[in-house]
Amino acid sequence: MLGLLTVTSTTAVAADWYTGAEREVAGEEWIVAVDAGATVTTNSSAFGSLTATIAPVGHLLESGPRVRLQGVAGTYSYPGAAVRQTVTGVQQEGTVLLGYEWIWQQAALAGFIGMNVRSNELSILDPGNPVVGTGIGVKVAADLYVTPTENTMLAVNASYSTLFNAYYARARAGIAVSPGVFIGPEVTLLGDDFFNGWRAGGHVTGFAIGPMKFSLGAGYAYDRVRKGGYYTSIDSRIAF
Numbered sequence: 001m002l003g004l005l006t007v008t009s010t011t012a013v014a015a016d017w018y019t020g021a022e023r024e025v026a027g028e029e030w031i032v033a034v035d036a037g038a039t040v041t042t043n044s045s046a047f048g049s050l051t052a053t054i055a056p057v058g059h060l061l062e063s064g065p066r067v068r069l070q071g072v073a074g075t076y077s078y079p080g081a082a083v084r085q086t087v088t089g090v091q092q093e094g095t096v097l098l099g100y101e102w103i104w105q106q107a108a109l110a111g112f113i114g115m116n117v118r119s120n121e122l123s124i125l126d127p128g129n130p131v132v133g134t135g136i137g138v139k140v141a142a143d144l145y146v147t148p149t150e151n152t153m154l155a156v157n158a159s160y161s162t163l164f165n166a167y168y169a170r171a172r173a174g175i176a177v178s179p180g181v182f183i184g185p186e187v188t189l190l191g192d193d194f195f196n197g198w199r200a201g202g203h204v205t206g207f208a209i210g211p212m213k214f215s216l217g218a219g220y221a222y223d224r225v226r227k228g229g230y231y232t233s234i235d236s237r238i239a240f
Helices: none
Strands: 032-041 045-053 064-080 085-103 107-124 133-146 152-162 166-179 183-193 196-209 212-223 227-239
Touching: 064 107, 085 133, 166 196
Parallel strands: none
Antiparallel strands: 032 045, 032 227, 045 064, 064 085, 085 107, 107 133, 133 152, 152 166, 166 183, 183 196, 196 212, 212 227
């Protein structure tokens, strides 16, 4: 199973991290998977993420405990109603999660819990935006990847942090166009105490370049502040 990002909002539009591509063949006993992702929107946000998922016991192709380390950084801007000018934000987040993953013949399910630290700084003080400063929260996350048939897949990942009530959920469905490569629709919901939005588009997931696997996505993005726009995303994974 290919899994990666994620994460937060725009006051937190975070990059996406779950690519849900072809599962590795038996015998490749990876113990670490490194995922990188980036998302850019015409609503003035750009975020990137780097995630390491580690199997401290056994390997990633069998059920067992997991450790997940993640970093997210990005920038965004919005028209500040209270200050009557454009506000620019810079956000960084670090997350440490512990969890367990169950692996079956055609499915994988993982659950995590841990802590996240997030810093959100604004170019000017905006009384209308409560999501500012640095704090620590409790974070939970879950990933689901299912291949009901050889030619179909469903991938869902979600997370929630008590820090600013940040949430993120992404779902993808796909039909195989070649072995391990899927094309289909995707939907994302994300937000926090200041921002909320959604995205709907399409993706192509699971194609490989050398030892790395990739996913590309694009579509329509909507948020409470800037309204309609568009997004593009890229995710990659390498395991060893």
